[in-house]
Amino acid sequence: MTLSGSLLIGQRDVGGTTHFHAVNPATDARLEPAFACATHADVEAACRLAADAFDPYRALSFERRAAFLEQIAVCLGENADAIIARAGAETALPEGRLRGEMGRTMGQLRLFATLVRQGEWSLPRIDPALPDRTPMPRADLRQRRIGVGPVAVFGASNFPLAFSVAGGDTVSALAAGCPVVCRAHPAHPGTSELVGRAIRQAASTCGMPEGVFSLLGGAGHEVGEWLVKHPAIMSVGFTGSYAGGTAIAALAAQREVPIPVFAEMGSINPVYLCPQALAARTESLARGFVDSLTMGVGQFCTNPGIVIAPEGDAFESFVRIAAETIATRQAATMLTPGIHAAYDTGVARLAQCAGIREVGQGSDDGAPNRGRPMLFRTTAEDFMRERTMRHEVFGPVSILVSCPDTATLRVLTESLEGQLTITLQMDDADMDLARTLLPVFERKAGRILVNAWPTGVEVCHAMVHGGPFPATTDTRTTSVGTAAIERFLRPVCYQDLPDILLPPELARANPLGLTRQVNGTMQPPA
């Protein structure tokens, strides 16, 4: 599998008239080959193919849909070395991390294959006819969920595999029966093309309709805008910045037919240190925090951007140890020159906030695009006064906030914006405080952790990688884990259909052997 720089429109390679190059962020060197920028006609062609593929794709059996997802994992595995090498050059992520991410991506595909095969994601509901009911008989009513239609996927820069071309949005859309038109992230076009070719190969091997997947690239915002505005696109999955996510959501809301946008835009992921835990475990908490903060050069949506703790001696010790620890950490190459520049700008902006003070930083060798770990401190009062401190700075920077009393802690917590995660470090003696804070945390975050660190998102059934705005544009969902499929489904009700016209999920004989809801009660297959 070699790189051509083409767009992948269905099974066709399409060249371009304008091109762009990837950059190796570790060296600022241009990487070959040149990549085609999609034109409006290319977007039109890919969306049209996707629309044509929707009915035939969703009509395939769950088994065939599952086999397709598994085959994508196989094709990724067969090309893993080439993909990881290219991803390393394009993102500066270490090979070990990329191998782990490849494993996660393949595991995610297999997890969704299992989900699709089980079939209960379609949530079949049956209210059988009651012909003798008075005063009016009841019709036979059956509900299942089907895909919403073609989905536009915008890959993330920070997970070039697990949240990009074959990542969580793509796999949950394909699992839901929706064709995908993916807009390749311009920071890793080569990785995108290689992964896209693996998906295309799997589609061909499994006899999928041609338009089930297309990959479009481009250097600017145009391709994404055309895609979101295209009438064939019925939903959007996005992982990236607040600016990007809200711009796409605004475009989608202004369409003649508005469509939902599931944008995961990150957050500052507050960590609360309860008094007893802080006193008893000052050093391990400080070290654990710095590990979580600096992991992957802080380039995680769930990076702990603020630590909130009671003021006093224990907090002062925590600050000192965290500062000492961070001084031992080195700056490392960030994902792109743009992300590095935004990080430096964001840190500089924080440094200028009233009432903030720098307390520690990592070392920096001055090589290109290195993100240097940074630690600030402030008070609850200053934090609440200065809105700048509430906004995520993507990278290894965090603010330690001291709080004079529980009342202020409560007010500060209420003042927070929506978060992906909130973490509570607590011991048994902190239980009353935890009980007070928990209902507020539930309103503010998608995931609440106790005595853990927020970086690291398990791909499983119970995960929520989501949360109230501005963490995401839709708090009712998750973009990680099997519940992510729900974003791309909608219910359809069938009234009095003859059995021969019913989909197998709803047919009277239950040929798929599903657990179905009957008259409001879950009923296993006979």
Added chain:
Amino acid sequence: MTLSGSLLIGQRDVGGTTHFHAVNPATDARLEPAFACATHADVEAACRLAADAFDPYRALSFERRAAFLEQIAVCLGENADAIIARAGAETALPEGRLRGEMGRTMGQLRLFATLVRQGEWSLPRIDPALPDRTPMPRADLRQRRIGVGPVAVFGASNFPLAFSVAGGDTVSALAAGCPVVCRAHPAHPGTSELVGRAIRQAASTCGMPEGVFSLLGGAGHEVGEWLVKHPAIMSVGFTGSYAGGTAIAALAAQREVPIPVFAEMGSINPVYLCPQALAARTESLARGFVDSLTMGVGQFCTNPGIVIAPEGDAFESFVRIAAETIATRQAATMLTPGIHAAYDTGVARLAQCAGIREVGQGSDDGAPNRGRPMLFRTTAEDFMRERTMRHEVFGPVSILVSCPDTATLRVLTESLEGQLTITLQMDDADMDLARTLLPVFERKAGRILVNAWPTGVEVCHAMVHGGPFPATTDTRTTSVGTAAIERFLRPVCYQDLPDILLPPELARANPLGLTRQVNGTMQPPA
């Protein structure tokens, strides 16, 4: 229970400085008393109370929440005669219809009480810790769904009980654990106040937090706008016009924190007459259609506004019999002078479309605000050319569309906008055509009916009263039936929480005895 014209802000009656009156549409007479128009401060007070009530209300046991819903039904029942009398004066709906609607409203409250008590609506998902997993252990991850926060409810004019103050939106929000601030429909303020008092009485009897319910009235759009823009409001339920629903959705999208809007805006509900069914059952289809069209003066979201059939002798017979039948139907009072005026305007606009022809009409005695049943015919070609014909005219008017061949039928179907329902009248010999159309219907509508009529929406578990835009602003949901609760829920994930902090749905001992998803598989209680 007597009418005071007050706003109901929590347990307080609040008078106004400006007022408006209801009108009896049958006589155009003003109805006493005067009703207060809510001020911005009133909206603020109600929303603030709702925000304060959210945590205590959602913390109550499912049993107490269910008992509250049941008590609302009891209080409605105790005041049914007064409510029905006032609703009759404000809407001109016949007493029998209103008694049926009251029964439906009470039944809906009890259905949701049962749902809440069962508890599985919270969709508990558990992925237990895997401490020995390599290379990384897995944390204990548990997910449940909680309410999104205070919900603004906009009642519908055409269901003054079942889709208004204590209707489907209110009950599904309260069931989800969300306080409700209801904007009373200005067409039935007295009915709204009486129903609001019943809810408030139930809230008091059941010891609910004060802000769990408030009712705000007003004559214009201001109150609704303040409500949708208020930061405490986290979601909106609306049933009404396209103009109203899209205006609210636009306001909600422009908020600093955008919120979802579930607006059900109606549709033209196409009815397809397949060739064999049309030939075999011409007369019964024509009569059944006119019955469905004229029921309730055509004032249903699911009214059959267009009939599509193959051209030819059978269609001509259908047109003739339908025209003869509609001539026997009389005009009847519509819900409001405004709805009547819009109906007349809409019919006049249809009559001016190129290629349309009036084929029948009911009789009209000239009394105020009477909607006269009207029937038009056109061809598929003209229908596709003239966008006006695709837009709902709320009331007893329908267009009969003749189609030259199956290819045109398919193109016409693809050209349709999103619909609440699509109905197929078919016999066994029409099976191939039905199979061809069904996938398109699934993309276009929330509910597909065979050999039935779309008017009449069962409140049950499998119902979908929803559909692609412009039928609604969110195709992923329903506003009727138990699945309507999902609109007002969001998932929260708990990682490594000690058992004592877990909500009962997720606690290790499963104290509520719920069926829970464990490692992706449904597991009944031990």
